Structure formats: C-alpha cells, structure tokens
Amino acid sequence: MGDQNAKRIIHEILDSAGIGTSGDQPCDLRIKDERFYRRVLSDGALGLGESYMDGWWDCEKLDEFFCQVLKSDAEEKVKNWKIAFHALRAKVLNIGNKSRAFAVGERHYDLGNELYRSMLDKRMVYSCGYWNGAKNLDEAQEAKLDLVCRKIGIRPGDRVLDIGCGWGGFAKYAAEAYGAHVVGVTVSREQVSLGREMCQGLPVELRLQDFRDINEKFDHVVSIGMFEHVGHKNYRAYMAIVHRCLNDGGSFLLHTIGNNVAQVTTSQWLGKYIFPNSVIPSMSQISAAAEGFFVTEDIHNIAKDYDPTLRSWFDNFNRSWNKLRGRYGDRFFRMWKYYLLSSAGSFKGRHQQVWQIVFSKNGSPGGYRAVR
Numbered sequence: 001m002g003d004q005n006a007k008r009i010i011h012e013i014l015d016s017a018g019i020g021t022s023g024d025q026p027c028d029l030r031i032k033d034e035r036f037y038r039r040v041l042s043d044g045a046l047g048l049g050e051s052y053m054d055g056w057w058d059c060e061k062l063d064e065f066f067c068q069v070l071k072s073d074a075e076e077k078v079k080n081w082k083i084a085f086h087a088l089r090a091k092v093l094n095i096g097n098k099s100r101a102f103a104v105g106e107r108h109y110d111l112g113n114e115l116y117r118s119m120l121d122k123r124m125v126y127s128c129g130y131w132n133g134a135k136n137l138d139e140a141q142e143a144k145l146d147l148v149c150r151k152i153g154i155r156p157g158d159r160v161l162d163i164g165c166g167w168g169g170f171a172k173y174a175a176e177a178y179g180a181h182v183v184g185v186t187v188s189r190e191q192v193s194l195g196r197e198m199c200q201g202l203p204v205e206l207r208l209q210d211f212r213d214i215n216e217k218f219d220h221v222v223s224i225g226m227f228e229h230v231g232h233k234n235y236r237a238y239m240a241i242v243h244r245c246l247n248d249g250g251s252f253l254l255h256t257i258g259n260n261v262a263q264v265t266t267s268q269w270l271g272k273y274i275f276p277n278s279v280i281p282s283m284s285q286i287s288a289a290a291e292g293f294f295v296t297e298d299i300h301n302i303a304k305d306y307d308p309t310l311r312s313w314f315d316n317f318n319r320s321w322n323k324l325r326g327r328y329g330d331r332f333f334r335m336w337k338y339y340l341l342s343s344a345g346s347f348k349g350r351h352q353q354v355w356q357i358v359f360s361k362n363g364s365p366g367g368y369r370a371v372r
Contacts, residue, residue, distance in 0.1 A: 049269030066345025109188035118320035127225030164226020168195035235289035294359035
C-alpha cells in the first residue's frame with residue numbers, strides 16, 4: 001500500500017476517534033516522520049508503540065489519546081494477519097507454563113529496585129491503589145492494603161499466603177497492622193532481595209518460588225496483581241492450587257486487572273516490551289476457573305482508581321529521570337512513559353477493569369458482609 005493511502009486510512013481512523021494531527025487538542029498527534037502511517041497500518045499496536053519509542057510521533061497527553069482511541073474501537077480497525085497469528089499462537093501454546101514463569105520476573109520486575117523505588121509509594125506496592133478519601137499515592141496504597149486485610153478478615157496469628165508478593169508490601173502491612181504471619185512468593189530475584197530487607201524482624205517469609213510449587217495450608221490467600229501472568233491455559237490449575245492451600249473457613253482474595261471480553265493474548269507491544277507471556281482475564285474466564293472450587297462472596301470493581309495510580313507513578317518516574325537516565329537511556333524513558341500513560345488511558349476509558357473478588361471454599365459461615 002502506498003504512503004498516501006496509508007496516511008488517508010490512518011487519518012480516517014483518527015478522525016472517527018476525535019483525534020487530529022494538528023496538535024490543537026491535548027490528545028492530538030504530532031507526526032514527526034511520515035513513515036508512521038504505513039508502520040501503524042502494517043503492525044498495529046506494535047507499530048504504534050515502537051514508532052513512539054523511535055520518536056516518530058508525540059502527543060501532549062498520551063493518556064487522553066489512548067482513552068479516546070480505545071473508547072472508539074479504533075484499535076480494532078488496524079488489526080491485521082500478524083495480530084491474528086499472535087492470538088492463534090497463544091491459543092496453541094501455553095504461554096504461562098512453568099518453564100516460562102520466571103521470564104516476566106527477569107525482564108520486568110528485575111529491571112532494578114532503584115527504578116521502582118523512584119516510581120512507587122513508600123511501601124513499594126505495584127498495583128492499583130484505593131483512592132477513596134486518599135490525598136496521595138502513599139495513602140491510596142495503604143488504604144488498598146487495609147481494604148484487603150479487612151475483606152478477608154485477618155486476625156492476629158493467622159497464616160496468610162501472598163501469591164505474587166512483590167517487594168512484600170502487603171506482607172509487611174498485614175504483619176504490622178493485623179499480626180498476620182505471611183508467606184509471600186514471587187518470580188523476581190530483585191523483589192525477594194529488597195523485600196526481605198523491608199520485612200526484617202517481622203513474621204514474614206518471602207520466597208523465590210513459582211505458585212505451582214506451594215503445598216502448604218493457610219488461613220487466607222491473597223493474590224494482588226499477579227493473576228495477569230498466569231495465562232489462560234493455567235487458570236483452572238491456579239484455582240486448584242489455591243483451593244488445596246486454603247483451610248476450610250478461610251478466604252481467598254483475588255485482585256486482578258480484568259478484560260471486558262475474553263482474550264488469550266495481550267497487546268503485541270505490551271507483550272514484547274513490558275509483560276512477556278501475560279494476558280488479562282475476563283470475568284467469564286475467572287468464573288469458569290473457580291467453579292467447583294469456591295463460592296464467590298463479593299466482587300468489587302475499583303478500575304477508576306488505576307488512572308490516578310498510574311499517573312502518580314509516571315509523575316514520580318518523570319521527576320526521578322535525571323538520576324535514572326544514565327542506567328536506562330532515553331529510549332527506555334519513552335517506552336516507560338508510553339507504558340504508564342497508555343495504561344492510564346485504558347482505565348480512564350474503562351477499556352479494562354480492576355476486580356477484587358473474595359472467594360470462600362464452602363460459603364462464609366453466617367454469610368459474607370461486603371467491605372468497602
């Protein structure tokens with residue numbers, strides 16, 4: 001296809017989303033390299049992200065651009081055979097199998113603790129905050145951790161498993177505020193190393209371990225922002241393992257990003273540069289995986305809170321960039337900015353959700369009272 005035809009088609013798609021290329025609106029694109037049009041038409045989301053990383057286009061407010069694009073379904077209009085092949089590959093292969101489990105740790109979470117210290121709150125919680133009355137990121141993350149503890153009804157001395165524990169933010173809070181004894185597992189060496197320092201002196205054990213290797217009993221199980229890395233072929237096995245580990249009468253809280261429709265793969269750009277072998281589950285996929293193992297006690301959607309969380313992360317990252325530049329380089333800055341702000345736009349436009357789901361094995365004795 002010729003460059004002019006590609007340009008015409010992309011302009012039509014942008015027009016349908018209310019986006020121009022003049023720069024008059026904050027969501028407008030500023031095209032710096034005319035090859036942009038053919039690249040996006042040829043490679044879809046991957047081409048859009050890579051051309052931004054290469055400096056071929058810019059935008060005053062990336063989050064607003066993505067909010068508009070996703071609400072208008074413009075992304076669907078540029079899908080091609082390469083994307084279809086990507087989805088077919090995910091259907092055939094088990095992208096979340098045990099042999100690939102540590103890839104996301106090595107390529108994303110092990111990028112460096114200095115990066116995440118600069119970006120996250122003081123507890124280093126790398127998931128959606130809870131901004132109900134919170135004035136800043138620290139307050140929003142502490143409110144989220146407290147909400148999780150209250151939802152599962154932690155009592156002093158309870159043994160809690162945290163699947164995908166990160167740097168131990170939840171484990172540390174649950175131990176300090178509620179007297180819990182917490183075992184956390186992660187696939188990131190960097191997280192385990194720093195997390196053990198942060199939780200020193202508390203009844204907290206952090207392990208470099210795949211969730212499939214856990215075979216112990218706990219009073220409660222939590223998983224905050226990890227289910228996105230499990231892979232659709234492993235959802236049922238994941239639920240079976242949690243069921244095996246959870247004592248009768250205990251609660252399991254699953255905190256996960258959610259898709260509005262069932263998918264088996266993620267965006268090609270996000271999969272290549274940010275979260276390898278990852279996919280966002282739909283409610284129907286979660287429900288099918290849990291059927292027969294758990295009673296669903298409560299579903300709480302806090303998706304509106306991820307937009308301010310992600311924008312806070314970007315603001316922190318942006319302010320800290322001068323001390324990070326030497327290690328990561330300017331192309332990384334554009335990649336990370338694109339990741340954080342495109343994600344913010346996705347949640348702002350409600351293209352994706354954030355669910356906190358409370359499960360019990362056989363129904364909570366006396367019934368479950370929803371906590372907010």
